Amino acid sequence: MPGIPGLAGLWRRTLGEEGVCVAVVDGQADLDHPAFDGAAVSHLGGVWPDDGPAGDTAAHGTHVASVIFGQHGGPVLGIAPRCRGLVVPAFSRRRGRTSQLELARGIELAVDAGALVINVSGGQLSASGEAEDALARAVRFCVERGVLVVAAAGNDGCFCTHVPAALPGVLAVGALDEHGVPLAASNWGAAYRRHGIMAPGQEVLGARPGSGTVRATGTSLAAPIVAGVAGLLLSLQRQAGTRPDPLAVGAALLHGADSCDVTSSVACERFLTGTLNIEGAVRIVTSAINETPRDSLPATSATAASQQSCGCGCDGRKGAAVRGGSPEVVMSAEKNAAPVAHPVYAVGVLGYDFGSEARRDSFKQLMEPAEAGGVTVPANPYDPRRMVEHLTAQPSEARPLLWTVSLELTPIYAIEPVGPYAAEVYALLVRLLAGQVAAPESEEFLERVAVPGRMSGRTVRLFSGQSVPVIEVEQRRGLCGWEVNRLTESAVRAAGSALGDTEDEATRKALRQFLTRVYYDLRNLGATSRDRALNFAATNAFQAAHTFATALAHGLALESIGVEKSPFGRQDSDCWDVKLRFFDPENTRRAKRAFRFTIDVSDTLPVTVGEVRDWAEP
Incomplete structure (x- = not known):
């Protein structure tokens, strides 16, 4: 890894910032390995079984994590040794492989834990070219939250679709050999063409569970190299006092990549968008920093910058957080964080x-x-x-x-x-x-x-x-x-609608479609705050009944269901706004109608807050 062009120069500028959190959604990692001595890296506990440092999944997770977080002076020189690390176990040796649902769970929990970059060195081939709903929603969730997902393109050696790497919004990574030629096993295809990058992936040195090191080849090892570089670029932004922007860093990596040499004997489509060019990405990021008006920058103190860039609240010192001006212990900075009752x-x-x-x-x-x-x-x-x-x-x-x-x-x-x-x-x-x-x-x-x-x-x-x-x-x-028959009747009565039998029947039909649509189109694991709010909104159909009755009385149909963090909330609450948007299917020039109600999900059983609000949208 030290031989990667441009990496030594970037290391001279930064080895990473602990206020920048990089998550690894993979197998368990042996964080007691000497490669992690002094690293601010931890497991996200309490979600999956602790398989311990044994088996293929632990070997994979340990290797991938060490490529990013291996401490300089130790057996493995990691790409971003001073970034904060979070290992989110999604592969279990008890099953041998993971599912798209488990990957989605890991990605969403990593975002909630404050990750700015998420590395996924795994996935599945998709014969249909699409991902399962839960995984696609998890990736969209990352884009909405401004989190960069870096995923391995897969090692099937085919023109094919490997998810999540092939999904829009993901930075897909293919693997090169020591001569800069794509490995025969590295996947390619139209899905990666606009958002894929090639990086070294042959005989990459990493930690082996227990002790010692090992070399391995594949896109699984190329991805953490790119994720680590992304962490360093975010650290540059943070050191300059600007707000870290993971999606802009991902764009810089793509735009700074070297284009394929058309005279090469290898088809250019095998190179995806281009080859990793660290110096080119650094130039783009630093140029953007220099062009940013100084009076538009956020606060530049170490505490303020870390709070803006990392959901963990750490201030760059291991084991400390700033709350109300006084430091206190943060479990997430330890190698084995205590399980949290999510x-x-x-x-x-x-x-x-x-x-x-x-x-x-x-x-x-x-x-x-x-x-x-x-x-x-x-x-x-x-x-x-x-x-x-x-x-x-x-x-x-x-x-x-x-x-x-x-x-x-x-x-x-x-x-x-x-x-x-x-x-x-x-x-x-x-x-x-x-x-x-x-x-x-x-x-x-x-x-x-x-x-x-x-x-x-x-x-x-x-x-x-x-x-x-x-x-x-x-x-x-x-x-x-969900006693849909009884629930729908009760919800219609609760709406207090005086629209007549025809409108009541339309309300019943719309409520059924709403419940079905939430489950099939937006089904989720119910673990993140936003998903708990969405699921409770669907279950609490009485809250939505008046909304549907009002909208249908004006000839409107449901267009979209969204969940956004509420700008208002009680102290110590976790409030989210569920927004239902309706449109006129017979007159597209007519203003849309939006309805919003707020749900507090801080307790085990969510609760609605306030009344339903509605307004017209252009």
Whole structure:
């Protein structure tokens, strides 16, 4: 890495700033390795299982993290050794590979933890050319928040689409050999052409779990080189007193890249947008700094600059934060940060799992056989109708089950009732499961459930081998089912609409479409503040009922649903504005109508604040 052109010159100007947070969404990293001695790097704890420094995923995570954060004077010279590092485990050795849903979870949590740059040295091939909704939304979330995502283009050696690297807004990275020629395994394609960059990726030195070093080849090692350089460029901005701008740095890396030599024997499309040129990127960044009017710069004190650039609140000194002018200990600056009880408000399909064959067989033996057409059918614990009958007769049997909530058949959380009301929560879970297996025309039928809880910092292993985080639910309040038939009727009545039967039916239809659209178009993990606000807005259809009734009375149709950080909020609150925009489908020149209501998600169970506001938009 020291031989990368332009890197030594950049190091003379900066080795990074601790106020610039670079996250690595990857496997666990062995942060006790000598390469990290003195580094301000930590794991984001309490979300995935701590697999420890063993297995392929830990080897991958340790290697990638050391390429960025390896301390100078140690066994690995990292690209940005003085930037703050955050390792977000998204790969588990228990599964061997990750899913797009887990990558999305890692990316969103990294943003909430204050990352300005997120390195993803992994992903999946997409035959359709598109990413799953959750991953695409996570990337859009980063763009909206001004966070740069750097992702490996993949090592399949094909003209293909590898996500998240191929998604708009991501800085994709391909790998070069020692002669500056694209590695045969490095992916390319039209999706990367405008936002892809090539960087060294052959025999890259990195840390090996336990001790020692190892060399590896691939786009997974080229990506952290680019992410580290991005961290250094952001550090230059911060040192100059300007607000760090990750997206502008990403653009500088692309615009400063060397174009393909058309006389080369290798097709130019293999080089994506161009080859990493550190000196060119530095010139663009420093030129922008020099051209920025001085009176438009933010405060330049170390404290102010760090607070503007990093969500962690660190002031550049390891272990300290500035709150009200006095320093205090920050757990995130330690190598193994204490798990945080993240609130979750998840919306999905309720299910159950056995975890092992022994537990499944125990249920099969205890359950009564069923009668079908005069024939006795052996008990089937996988049949939710039979399971509801069994749990209704034997309520205590709900506790040994592993209760889950899923998105599109993929379990995302395990639900664990805790505290003095655990028995009541288990009973409610059984009732909700009964609602899911009810007839669709029944008032008791429910399509999905809403689950408020807190991350426990633990995971459980499902029968399939998948490990999912456990969320703890302490009380029944807020745990509810989307009884769409009953909910829609109640919401229409709550709106107090005097529009007549025709308009009431239109309101019912619009509310159903709203609930369906939120779930299918905007489905999420419910872990970030913005997603908890969105999920609660969908669940609390009574809040939206008046909005729809008013809009439909004026012949408007729903255009978009958005969530923005509220500029107003109570002390110690976490308030978000949910905005619903409507338009006239028959007259596009007519002004649009916007409705806004505010939700505070600081507590486990969100709450609406104030009244619904509406205004006209051009």
